[in-house]
Amino acid sequence: RLTAAVEAKNWKDAFIAAHTLKGICQNLGMDNLYRSSFEVTEALRGGSNNTNEEMLSRLKADYEAAVETIKQLS
Numbered sequence: 001r002l003t004a005a006v007e008a009k010n011w012k013d014a015f016i017a018a019h020t021l022k023g024i025c026q027n028l029g030m031d032n033l034y035r036s037s038f039e040v041t042e043a044l045r046g047g048s049n050n051t052n053e054e055m056l057s058r059l060k061a062d063y064e065a066a067v068e069t070i071k072q073l074s
Helices: 002-007 011-028 031-047 053-073
Strands: none
Touching: 002 011, 002 053, 011 031, 011 053, 031 053
16 A cells, blocks of 8 residues: 555555554564654655655565565464
8 A cells, every 4th residue: 555655646645554554563563664664654744755765665675574574473
């Protein structure tokens, strides 16, 4: 959802997606993904886009690492 919203330049939906991800990660103790989603959430706060490619790439990498870790647990 976050990727689609960023590609569509829909900053409101991007903020909601990043904020939701941040909250889930905080609740589950996924610290790396929490930090990168927090950074993106704050960069999107207020309906503006203050993200950059490095920030979004780090979030994507942290997300993929979390998914891989979860897969290894099952």
